[in-house]
Amino acid sequence: xxxxxxxxxxxxxxLESPLNSLVEQASADGRxxxxxxxxxxxxxxxxxxxxxPVRLRAPGIAGTEIADNxxxxxxxxxxxxxxxxxxxxxxxxxxxxxxxxSCAHMQRLYDNLEYLKxxxxxxxxxxxxxxxxxxxxxxxxxxxxxxxxxSSHFGVDMSDGSLMKAISEWNSFADVIxxxxxxxxxxxxxxxxxxxxxxxxxxxxxxKDLILPTILDFRTEIEKRDGIKNYRARLLMVGGHLxxxxxxxxxxxxxxxxxxxxxxTGFIPGLKPIEMSGDPIRTLAEHSFKKTLCPRMMEDFDRxxxxxxxxxxxxxxxxxxIEIIKFCDLWGIDSMPLVSALRKEGIPVLKLEREYRMGSExxxxxxxxxxxxxxxx
Amino acid sequence: MTVSAANAKSLFxxxxxQVKGFLxxxxxxxxxxxxxxxxxxxxxKYWALIWAVILKFVIRLLFKRGPIGIIRVLVGYPWILHLLxxxxxxxxxxxxxxxxxxxxxxxxxxxxxxxxxxxxxxxxYHPDLLIINEEMVPPDxxxxxxxxxxxxxxxxxxxxxxxxxxxxxxxxxxENAGINPDACSLPKATVGMVLxxxxxxxxxxxxxxxxxxxxxxxxxLIHREHGTPIYRLDVPSxxxxxxxxxxxxxxxxxxxxxxxxxxxxxMDWDRLKEICEGRNRMLExxxxxxxxIRMKPAPLAAEAVFLSHMWHFxxxxxxxxxxxxxxxxxxxxxxxxxxxxxxxxxxxxxAVLWNPPFPHFIDIFNKSExxxxxxLINDSMTYHHHAPIDTSxxxxxxxxxxxxxxxGPMVRHTRGPAENYLDDIFRMYRQFNxxxxxxxxxxxxxxxxxxxxxxxEKCRGMKIPLLILDYDLLDPRIxxxxxxxxxxxxxxENVMKAQRLDQ
Numbered sequence: 001x002x003x004x005x006x007x008x009x010x011x012x013x014x015l016e017s018p019l020n021s022l023v024e025q026a027s028a029d030g031r032x033x034x035x036x037x038x039x040x041x042x043x044x045x046x047x048x049x050x051x052x053p054v055r056l057r058a059p060g061i062a063g064t065e066i067a068d069n070x071x072x073x074x075x076x077x078x079x080x081x082x083x084x085x086x087x088x089x090x091x092x093x094x095x096x097x098x099x100x101x102s103c104a105h106m107q108r109l110y111d112n113l114e115y116l117k118x119x120x121x122x123x124x125x126x127x128x129x130x131x132x133x134x135x136x137x138x139x140x141x142x143x144x145x146x147x148x149x150x151s152s153h154f155g156v157d158m159s160d161g162s163l164m165k166a167i168s169e170w171n172s173f174a175d176v177i178x179x180x181x182x183x184x185x186x187x188x189x190x191x192x193x194x195x196x197x198x199x200x201x202x203x204x205x206x207x208k209d210l211i212l213p214t215i216l217d218f219r220t221e222i223e224k225r226d227g228i229k230n231y232r233a234r235l236l237m238v239g240g241h242l243x244x245x246x247x248x249x250x251x252x253x254x255x256x257x258x259x260x261x262x263x264x265t266g267f268i269p270g271l272k273p274i275e276m277s278g279d280p281i282r283t284l285a286e287h288s289f290k291k292t293l294c295p296r297m298m299e300d301f302d303r304x305x306x307x308x309x310x311x312x313x314x315x316x317x318x319x320x321x322i323e324i325i326k327f328c329d330l331w332g333i334d335s336m337p338l339v340s341a342l343r344k345e346g347i348p349v350l351k352l353e354r355e356y357r358m359g360s361e362x363x364x365x366x367x368x369x370x371x372x373x374x375x376x377x
Numbered sequence: 378m379t380v381s382a383a384n385a386k387s388l389f390x391x392x393x394x395q396v397k398g399f400l401x402x403x404x405x406x407x408x409x410x411x412x413x414x415x416x417x418x419x420x421x422k423y424w425a426l427i428w429a430v431i432l433k434f435v436i437r438l439l440f441k442r443g444p445i446g447i448i449r450v451l452v453g454y455p456w457i458l459h460l461l462x463x464x465x466x467x468x469x470x471x472x473x474x475x476x477x478x479x480x481x482x483x484x485x486x487x488x489x490x491x492x493x494x495x496x497x498x499x500x501x502y503h504p505d506l507l508i509i510n511e512e513m514v515p516p517d518x519x520x521x522x523x524x525x526x527x528x529x530x531x532x533x534x535x536x537x538x539x540x541x542x543x544x545x546x547x548x549x550x551x552e553n554a555g556i557n558p559d560a561c562s563l564p565k566a567t568v569g570m571v572l573x574x575x576x577x578x579x580x581x582x583x584x585x586x587x588x589x590x591x592x593x594x595x596x597x598l599i600h601r602e603h604g605t606p607i608y609r610l611d612v613p614s615x616x617x618x619x620x621x622x623x624x625x626x627x628x629x630x631x632x633x634x635x636x637x638x639x640x641x642x643x644m645d646w647d648r649l650k651e652i653c654e655g656r657n658r659m660l661e662x663x664x665x666x667x668x669x670i671r672m673k674p675a676p677l678a679a680e681a682v683f684l685s686h687m688w689h690f691x692x693x694x695x696x697x698x699x700x701x702x703x704x705x706x707x708x709x710x711x712x713x714x715x716x717x718x719x720x721x722x723x724x725x726x727x728a729v730l731w732n733p734p735f736p737h738f739i740d741i742f743n744k745s746e747x748x749x750x751x752x753l754i755n756d757s758m759t760y761h762h763h764a765p766i767d768t769s770x771x772x773x774x775x776x777x778x779x780x781x782x783x784x785g786p787m788v789r790h791t792r793g794p795a796e797n798y799l800d801d802i803f804r805m806y807r808q809f810n811x812x813x814x815x816x817x818x819x820x821x822x823x824x825x826x827x828x829x830x831x832x833x834e835k836c837r838g839m840k841i842p843l844l845i846l847d848y849d850l851l852d853p854r855i856x857x858x859x860x861x862x863x864x865x866x867x868x869x870e871n872v873m874k875a876q877r878l879d880q
Contacts, residue, residue, distance in 0.1 A: 101614040101792075103590050104589060112827065296590070333560055
């Protein structure tokens with residue numbers, strides 16, 4: 001595998017805290033960080049004018065004692081970790097919060113945050129659970145309400161022109177990430193899954209314009225690299241939130257090479273460009289539905305399955321690793337028919353249940369090792 | 378000694394205890410224990426009525442399907458045998474109850490048996506008209522279309538009420554197939570029944586995003602297993618507004634069009650009007666009943682109130698028998714109130730139960746009533762307050778039904794801001810003149826679990842005694858009945874400083 005590059009060390013440094021130095025720099029320049037926790041929130045909308053989006057994370061969380069007291073310890077550890085960090089003022093620079101009641105856990109995180117530490121600006125985006133013309137109109141109305149509230153609260157320009165500019169910037173940024181992601185289709189990809197995930201997470205946790213130069217440097221760097229040859233199996237990661245690249249690193253330490261990911265924080269299908277014509281709000285609503293493959297969408301099982309199968313073929317994948325945060329009912333139940341459907345297609349699957357923070361590395365290594373061996377690799 | 382000999386000996390040794398238990402739970406056992414002729418006659422009447430329903434069902438099945446048909450039914454739906462324990466349930470719930478209170482509970486169980494037998498006949502004799510509904514989708518519209526409806530989750534709830542362990546093999550089946558063990562046991566049991574092929578498939582299915590993530594997600598699997606076409610209703614998260622009313626009413630219209638396309642059902646608006654008017658009448662009667670049980674001591678309580686609502690409003694709203702049942706409940710409550718007869722002689726503590734009741738330990742309130750004088754006045758599943766449905770036009774009916782569904786118990790409490798959950802508890806506390814709040818803290822219900830912290834602090838602030846009773850909805854292996862009763866005892870003795878009445 002490749003040795004750690006200078007740019008990679010920059011990414012890793014930026015991932016160490018929930019609000020990194022680039023967020024601090026942008027805030028100091030008078031820009032407004034808006035925290036969000038779900039992929040249904042269109043990042044481009046939060047890039048208008050002085051706003052910039054920050055994916056809410058809780059890196060290095062040690063324990064969730066206060067959150068357990070309120071949310072109980074039967075709630076997903078991501079939601080608990082966010083509440084714990086919020087109670088600990090670790091998101092002090094965040095000026096606005098946008099939530100989606102994507103699941104019971106996120107809904108209750110919002111409820112508890114409102115009760116314990118009501119933010120000056122918080123908004124809940126009511127995203128329907130099925131996609132058709134009526135629900136697209138509904139979501140567009142929801143996005144309009146969010147834009148109006150942002151505009152009146154922060155005095156930012158949320159006009160169509162401003163949104164179009166933000167969409168264009170987001171598209172350019174996504175295009176750069178996509179170009180790097182596409183390199184993973186090669187038989188000998190120049191980039192590991194760990195590196196790519198670190199890059200993705202940094203881009204979600206930083207103002208896009210400030211992180212872009214480092215990403216471009218990284219692209220130049222990997223273009224000169226030799227491809228990675230010493231791997232045993234090409235893997236596709238599937239699941240919800242995965243923030244810590246270390247999880248992928250442990251998988252790759254056993255000889256797997258993660259070449260594609262369908263994660264809430266991954267790049268399939270999340271980085272497809274947004275249409276630049278028509279009403280920008282309507283376009284964002286349509287894009288939100290297209291770019292997210294969450295089991296909360298009741299009618300999307302076949303689309304999720306097809307996307308995974310097609311991605312497996314496109315990236316020449318040997319096996320699929322499904323990672324689920326414990327207590328997530330959506331992924332926990334949805335993965336049951338998903339696993340059997342993938343196996344019917346002849347795709348080997350490993351289902352891993354994990355906590356939000358990294359732990360049980362030994363167990364993880366053993367299971368990945370056994371999985372790769374079971375594929376005869 | 379061989380294994381078979383040892384088994385035979387063990388069986389023989391257990392026999393006297395089993396016979397004793399059987400006799401104690403039999404009609405004769407009741408009569409001997411009750412020592413009250415009037416109560417014995419009430420009990421005997423409903424015992425006979427329930428067995429008449431069962432016999433009628435079996436005889437009809439025998440005539441329509443023949444002996445082979447009966448065997449097929451028993452093989453296809455083995456859980457049906459648990460339904461024979463319905464008089465056992467009546468026996469458990471009748472302990473310590475007397476007069477009209479006893480009658481109201483016996484009558485509730487009889488009406489459940491009666492309507493269930495009818496519903497099973499729909500399954501066996503009209504498979505070409507049968508659609509499968511998810512538990513939170515009311516059957517009203519499909520019935521107005523001339524279709525027969527089977528609520529897929531209904532047996533998951535009813536079976537443990539009759540026999541505590543009856544869902545376990547289904548829960549295990551689902552977990553072995555890969556469902557996450559921490560999910561709610563209701564979708565687990567339902568998925569288990571579907572995987573074992575013990576549920577009817579119907580010709581089409583209607584599911585929804587209610588009441589929780591697990592229930593909703595389970596339909597991806599159920600749909601794939603059954604292979605029948607499916608329509609999914611989508612209730613918005615924030616629904617107390619005109620926009621949401623319209624969105625969901627349009628969704629119901631979409632469902633009607635879809636059912637007309639995929640089933641032989643055709644919308645009969647007059648029939649829907651009749652059903653909605655029946656539902657309105659039941660609502661009116663229930664509000665009258667609530668007005669009376671607000672009085673201290675309550676003239677009726679516990680299962681007469683909550684089982685009646687759970688069964689009749691969710692499965693048979695608008696049915697003649699359901700309306701009649703509520704009319705009888707109201708009459709009984711009024712009679713008791715006028716005569717100054719309380720449901721419970723020793724009503725000392727008036728309680729509300731929040732979240733789903735305890736199916737595998739349904740008699741916990743009977744025991745608590747006898748032990749401490751705790752009277753269950755109302756519960757969150759019954760507290761379905763909404764405006765009556767305006768039946769003047771098809772549009773107003775659909776709007777009304779949309780509202781009824783969106784504001785249904787659990788649907789309302791798991792959606793929108795925390796106030797939807799909390800305000801109802803405190804409103805009920807005041808409305809019913811209560812002394813305590815019991816939370817059925819189902820381990821698989823993440824939405825409820827995550828509200829306990831706030832609820833605890835709010836109750837402390839308002840000085841409302843709060844019991845958060847840990848349990849699993851359908852699985853007594855998680856918290857046993859003894860473990861649940863211990864929690865009640867600790868709470869009553871340490872927090873309420875209550876004296877036992879039964880010692």
